[in-house]
Amino acid sequence: MRWDPARYLRFGEERSRPFADLLSRVPPVEEAEAPGASPLVVDLGCGPGNDTPVLRRFFPGARIEAVDSSRQMVEAARASAPGPDVEYVRAEVRQWLADRRAAGGEAPRAIVSNAMFQWVEDHLELMPELADLVAPGGSFAVQVPANFEAPSHALLRELAARPEYARHVTEPLRAASVRAEDYLRALARPGWSVDAWETTYLHVLQGPDPVFEWISGTGARPVLGALPEAERERFAEEYKARLRRAYPVSEAGTVLPFRRAFAVATRI
Numbered sequence: 001m002r003w004d005p006a007r008y009l010r011f012g013e014e015r016s017r018p019f020a021d022l023l024s025r026v027p028p029v030e031e032a033e034a035p036g037a038s039p040l041v042v043d044l045g046c047g048p049g050n051d052t053p054v055l056r057r058f059f060p061g062a063r064i065e066a067v068d069s070s071r072q073m074v075e076a077a078r079a080s081a082p083g084p085d086v087e088y089v090r091a092e093v094r095q096w097l098a099d100r101r102a103a104g105g106e107a108p109r110a111i112v113s114n115a116m117f118q119w120v121e122d123h124l125e126l127m128p129e130l131a132d133l134v135a136p137g138g139s140f141a142v143q144v145p146a147n148f149e150a151p152s153h154a155l156l157r158e159l160a161a162r163p164e165y166a167r168h169v170t171e172p173l174r175a176a177s178v179r180a181e182d183y184l185r186a187l188a189r190p191g192w193s194v195d196a197w198e199t200t201y202l203h204v205l206q207g208p209d210p211v212f213e214w215i216s217g218t219g220a221r222p223v224l225g226a227l228p229e230a231e232r233e234r235f236a237e238e239y240k241a242r243l244r245r246a247y248p249v250s251e252a253g254t255v256l257p258f259r260r261a262f263a264v265a266t267r268i
């Protein structure tokens, strides 16, 4: 599945905000803990590099390993946020875990991930395995969209189920969100403390069909990418009309409520 970094970054600020909110709950690395050392921080699903400056702000002096399975995203990240402190790695997260286990090496001080796990099957089972890689005192911190029941996604599924579209869309579309409570249960084990919560952001979007613009850069890609051009154009027009009704323009702009689940598991 192809990603389009430029389209994704049209709402870069809104997409990075929850990452900063997530990192604000990660216990900071104390200088006394490792004087002069530069801790290793891993960013899973780093995307086009918008996370890297945020990570630098929260972990000054850290070395960053930024991992993503998309060639387009890794190339965009290398171009937009380069530096001697960051290594961009193209890898699928399960493969990355297997490679890291095989190679051993330094335990990360933090493993963080902003808006990747919703794309990963059975990620509740995978998360504790990834968390186990962090060093003592370190954290595993994730933000995962929990908006699959929202009108934006319900309308996408409804329209994609129509026979003229459904015959092209082979990938199942996720219908239910994993909730913060589920992440809490999956990560709360002996020797760990877990902080989990949910937030609904009210993104105020401007311009024509802004909810379509937003979702065509992320959640709608499996449908839009699967349709032949003529069907894709027809689908886009029908979807936009439904989204306009579900998300009317107000004086402030078009308000997109967006629920997200957060969890920070810290090894104690």
Ligand SMILES: C[S@@+](CC[C@H](N)C(=O)[O-])C[C@H]1O[C@@H](n2cnc3c(N)ncnc32)[C@H](O)[C@@H]1O
Residues within 6 Å of the ligand: 003, 015, 016, 019, 044, 045, 046, 047, 048, 050, 051, 067, 068, 069, 070, 073, 091, 092, 093, 094, 113, 114, 115, 116, 119, 120, 218
């Ligand atoms: C919605 S973007 C999030 C990008 C960035 N973290 C941010 O905060 O804006 C999701 C990213 O996860 C990556 N991704 C999806 N599934 C993945 C997987 N199984 N392994 C590694 N990366 C994956 C995608 O390529 C994409 O760049």
